[in-house]
Structure formats: C-alpha cells, structure tokens
Amino acid sequence: MRAWVVSGPGRLDAVELPVPQPAADELLVRIRACGVCRTDLHVRDGDLPPHRSPVVPGHEAVGVVVAAGPLAQAHPVGSRVGIPWLRRTCGTCRYCARGRENLCPSSQYTGWDADGGYAEYATVPDAFAYALPQGYSDAEVAPLLCAGIIGYRALRRAEVPPGGRLGIYGFGGSAHLTAQVALGNGAVVHVLTRSEAARVLALRLGASSAGEAYGRPPEPLDSAILFAPVGDLVPVALEALDAGGTLSIAGIHLTAVPELDYQRHLFRERTVRSVTANTRDDGRAFLAAAERLRIEATVTPYPFERADAALDDLAADRVDGAAVLVLPGSG
Numbered sequence: 001m002r003a004w005v006v007s008g009p010g011r012l013d014a015v016e017l018p019v020p021q022p023a024a025d026e027l028l029v030r031i032r033a034c035g036v037c038r039t040d041l042h043v044r045d046g047d048l049p050p051h052r053s054p055v056v057p058g059h060e061a062v063g064v065v066v067a068a069g070p071l072a073q074a075h076p077v078g079s080r081v082g083i084p085w086l087r088r089t090c091g092t093c094r095y096c097a098r099g100r101e102n103l104c105p106s107s108q109y110t111g112w113d114a115d116g117g118y119a120e121y122a123t124v125p126d127a128f129a130y131a132l133p134q135g136y137s138d139a140e141v142a143p144l145l146c147a148g149i150i151g152y153r154a155l156r157r158a159e160v161p162p163g164g165r166l167g168i169y170g171f172g173g174s175a176h177l178t179a180q181v182a183l184g185n186g187a188v189v190h191v192l193t194r195s196e197a198a199r200v201l202a203l204r205l206g207a208s209s210a211g212e213a214y215g216r217p218p219e220p221l222d223s224a225i226l227f228a229p230v231g232d233l234v235p236v237a238l239e240a241l242d243a244g245g246t247l248s249i250a251g252i253h254l255t256a257v258p259e260l261d262y263q264r265h266l267f268r269e270r271t272v273r274s275v276t277a278n279t280r281d282d283g284r285a286f287l288a289a290a291e292r293l294r295i296e297a298t299v300t301p302y303p304f305e306r307a308d309a310a311l312d313d314l315a316a317d318r319v320d321g322a323a324v325l326v327l328p329g330s331g
Contacts, residue, residue: 003119004307005054009046012308017056019121026123027075028067029083032330033138034117035060036302036310036323037146037173038229039085042253043112044311051113058325059085059110060145061117062138072126080138082130082145083117085109086277102153102277109277118307120327130283133291138330140297143173143322144290145283148297151178151227152286153278154250158223160187167191167221169213169237170228171198172314173322174250177295178225179205181286184293190217193228197320201298216240225250231257234272235265243268250275299324 003017022028040057042048061083065075075081089096089104096104110116110124132141151174160166166182168175171193179189183206191202191210199210209218213233220242226233229251235258237247249272260266289295298321302310310323 001120002304003056003115005056006044006050007054010044012044012057012311013054014305017119020115020123022067022069022072022123024069025071025127026069026125027065027072027081027129029061029063029081029122029124030066030329031061031063031117031120031122032327033062033142034058034325034327035142035145035147035173036307036314036325038314039146039252040111041311041314047253048112055111056115056117056119056122057111058117058119059083060142060147061110061122062132062142062145063122066121068126074126075129075131080132081124082132082141083110083122083124084128084130084145084149084283085111086280087114087128088125099279099281102279107277118325128280130287133287135291135294136297139299139301139324139326142324143177143297143299144287144295147174147322148177148290148295149278149283149286150174150250150275151225152181152289153282154178154225154227154248154275155182156282157246157273157275158225158248159246160185160223162186164188164222165190165217165219165242167217167224167237167240169193169224169226169233170230171195171202172227172319175225175227176201176205176298176321179207180293180295181289184289190219190221192217195317201320205296221245223248227251229253229255231255234258235260238265238270238272241270244270246271246273248273248275297322301326
C-alpha cells in the first residue's frame with residue numbers, strides 16, 4: 001500500500017508498506033480520507049518525537065471496515081468508521097476506573113505509538129473506533145475525529161456559564177468546530193487570531209467579534225480557550241478574563257509561557273487548565289452534538305499525494321478550516 005512516514009525530524013516521506021494485519025480485537029480499515037492535524041505537524045517536526053520510528057502519522061481517519069479480528073464485533077465489515085487519536089488504554093488503572101482514561105499512563109495514540117491514517121489501510125482497536133454521524137462526506141467528517149473531539153473537551157474544561165462570554169485564541173481546524181458548539185449552546189463568542197481569513201470565517205459562523213491575536217476582546221470574558229500553540233498568549237488570555245474566569249489550553253504542545261504577574265493574570269480566582277487527549281465518552285458526546293447541531297466542517301482538501309504540502313501549508317497558516325487528505329473512493 002502507499003503511505004507517508006515520519007522518518008526523522010522535519011521529514012515526511014512517501015513509501016510503500018505491507019498492508020497491516022488486524023490483531024484479534026482490531027479492525028482493518030481502507031482509508032478514504034484523513035484530516036491533517038497540528039499534532040501531525042508536531043510529530044513531523046520533532047516537537048513530539050514519535051514513540052516509534054518510522055511512523056505513519058494521521059489520527060483523523062475515515063474509512064470502511066474490510067476485515068476484522070475474531071474478537072472485533074462492534075463494527076461489521078462494510079461499516080464506515082472513524083479512527084481517532086486515542087488508540088488504547090489499559091482499562092484497569094485508577095484513572096480508567098474513575099472514567100478519566102485520557103490520563104491513563106499506558107495510553108497509546110494513533111500516528112504516534114502506532115501507524116495512522118496517512119496510508120491506504122490502517123488498523124484500529126474495535127473498542128476505540130467511532131461510528132460516524134450521518135449527513136457528512138468523508139472529508140467533512142474527518143476533522144471531527146480529533147479537532148472536534150479535543151475542542152469539545154477543551155470547551156468542557158473552560159466551563160462556560162450559560163449565556164457566557166467565550167474567547168477563542170487561534171481559529172483553525174479545532175477552533176472553528178468548537179465555536180459552533182459554543183454558539184449552539186448559547187454562548188457569546190469572541191475570536192482572536194492572526195489570520196484575516198480565519199477572522200472572516202469566524203464572523204460568518206456567528207462570532208460576535210473577530211480581532212487580532214494579541215488584541216483585547218470588546219468585553220471581559222467568562223472563559224477562554226487557547227488553541228494556538230503560543231505560550232505568549234497565556235498572559236494575554238488571562239488578562240482578558242473577568243473575575244472567576246477560566247482559561248483552557250487545548251494543545252498537546254505549547255511554546256514557553258512568559259512569567260505571570262499574580263495581580264494582573266491570576267488574582268480574583270482566575271483559573272488555568274490544561275487539556276490532555278480525550279475520553280471515548282467525549283468523542284461520542286461530541287459526534288452526537290455535531291449531528292444534532294449540524295456542525296459545519298470547513299475543509300481544504302488535498303490529494304493523498306500532497307500530504308507533505310498539506311503539512312507545510314498548515315505550518316504557514318495557509319489552510320482555511322481543516323486540511324484533509326482525500327484518497328480514491330472517498331464519498
């Protein structure tokens with residue numbers, strides 16, 4: 001099969017690999033589309049060194065089940081499924097027992113610990129694959145599998161009060177989906193991002209304002225989510241919070257955070273929270289919300305052969321919404 005692998009820092013190479021064989025509890029999926037996530041960029045560039053090398057990146061993969069191990073019974077052959085970031089957890093540690101499997105110390109991730117969706121075929125544990133909402137093409141649904149799910153967890157962590165004022169810093173693949181969920185739940189959304197095209201998209205989707213990344217929103221914020229992997233924005237977002245506000249930091253990687261001033265940034269019970277992966281409950285809840293609210297995924301499609309260009313464009317902020325690799329047979 002054709003695939004792309006990260007073979008070293010800054011290197012994404014087109015290769016031929018054997019079609020993988022599913023383990024007893026796994027599905028073999030013929031990939032039809034795969035979202036291009038900023039985490040893939042961090043893996044390629046060495047910000048997140050791969051746990052195996054070489055590794056096929058990609059964890060927003062959509063495809064059709066073509067074979068299954070004897071213990072895989074939830075998704076029959078012919079089903080359309082999604083392959084997400086969270087690949088496995090132990091199921092027995094104290095975090096898994098408490099419903100916080102995203103913190104499992106034995107967790108494994110698609111495109112980092114195991115080969116992912118920048119390939120014509122991939123495997124996924126049956127228990128971690130998602131049934132997909134109706135009414136979305138393969139390319140439209142792909143970004144929901146990480147950008148959407150992680151954004152949804154970040155939104156939960158931000159604890160936006162009913163009718164509250166939410167600031168979103170950075171407005172790419174994840175943020176533009178999260179904003180729609182927040183708007184659908186009645187929040188007032190203010191977007192702050194360096195991309196003019198992203199500001200236009202934010203206003204079209206219903207944001208009350210869209211300004212420069214380091215600017216001030218037009219009113220104090222009850223909550224904020226930082227999607228841009230830029231530590232310099234942490235004090236900016238904290239200073240924009242009203243008393244009692246919460247900043248949720250969504251990324252898996254963040255550049256250095258500057259020194260904070262207690263009085264300006266943290267006093268009056270402002271809270272900073274990180275986000276680590278997601279649980280399967282997060283994924284199921286978000287996909288149900290996406291179908292109910294008819295979340296619009298703005299995608300920029302790339303042919304599979306241009307995966308390297310898609311990552312380069314993402315790094316340079318040349319992508320509107322989410323980039324998606326499209327393979328033959330995509331619908």
